[in-house]
Amino acid sequence: MSELTLVVGSKNYSSWSLRPYLALAHTGQPFREVLVPLYQPDTTAKIAQHSPSGRVPALHHGSLLIWDSLAICEYLAETFPQARLWPQDKEARAVARSVTAEMHSSFSALRQNMTMDLHARKPGQGRAPGVAEDIARIQALWNDCRARFGQGGPFLFGPFTIADAFYAPVVTRFVTYEVELDAVSQAYRDAVLELPALKTWSEAARNEPVLKRSL
Known part of the structure; x- marks a missing residue:
């Protein structure tokens, strides 16, 4: 190959x-x-x-x-x-694509004001207009997916899918900015943080120089 x-x-x-x-x-x-x-x-x-x-x-x-x-x-x-990067069930797969596409195209306030920065801890920062609404919408998505499709694993659709890959950077933002989450969202956050691949990525990030800007 x-x-x-x-x-x-x-x-x-x-x-x-x-x-x-x-x-x-x-x-x-x-x-x-x-x-x-x-x-x-x-x-x-x-x-x-x-x-x-x-x-x-x-x-x-x-x-x-x-x-x-x-x-x-x-x-x-x-x-x-x-x-099996998408759910096998047709309905679950359609919803997974929807929540992934929403992450791909939305949440501009969160993106702009709570940029990903794995080095940092910024409690209380980034609370600009629109950010609270983005956080609430993300938690609502996570709760809905877990309730409807989360059987069989700790992720949004049970086993790991592309949807989880897309929300993983949001998980890191919630850690960086110490965002308070509901119980379902906390459990999901913790499951994502335990992904071996995310741990490997984060360890490599810690060895990079700190830059003045973030993406």
Whole structure:
């Protein structure tokens, strides 16, 4: 099989890189990582060597190039069906795609004011207009998925899926900014934090230099 290479940004900051990393790790397939440090004078030029969009992440599979986090995850689900990156049940799968797409396109207040920063602890910060509403909506999503589809595992649809990969960076934000959560959301947060792949990513992030900006 052709080599898989995932191009990612700085692990402390790049939430969009973390998402396909978790999905790819879940497949169990060997892959190579190329890390591009963000916010450096040569960052744009280095990313351009790997991604036509000028952004990370990007996945190279042999001669094929896929960019955008969701597109990468969809490709992995199709290419490695044994990993079951989407729920097997049709209804659950439709809802999983809906909540994933909502994460992909929404929650702008949370993104802008509670940026991913695994190094930091910022209790009480980031509470700008719209953030509380985003947090409430995310918890409502988590509660609904766990109640309707969460049997068989600790994640949104029981076993790990792409939906969990997409909400994992939000979990890290809730830790960084010490966001108070309801009981169901706390349990889900703790389950995500125990993912071995997330622990590996977080350990690598701790060894990176602290930068002035975050993504």
